Amino acid sequence: MRCPICEKGSLRKGEVEEEMFGISLGRFPAEICDACGESFLDGQAMEEIEKKAKELGVWGLAEKLKVVKSGNSLVVRIPAKIAKFLGIEAGNEILLYPEGKKKAVFEIT
């Protein structure tokens, strides 16, 4: 089968390592392009990935947050499930820094 991305390579059976938010979910069967390296998972592998991510508590961790004003600062509320996953609580210190103009990282110190 031809690769739908580069349209040059052909797809071969293999395995790919999947991760979500930096947590490894394991290896899953996939079709891998021998030219561009793009991998394609089938529906069953997608279901297994979802199941594993739920088991590990990383499923649905990304959330849209609203920035609110508090004095001269801006406040972002950290949702309870993300705080729990990170193991942080009120009073903890974090390090916040931008990574370019569209992304910021906060690091548990």
Ligand SMILES: [Zn+2]
């Ligand atoms: Zn390709």
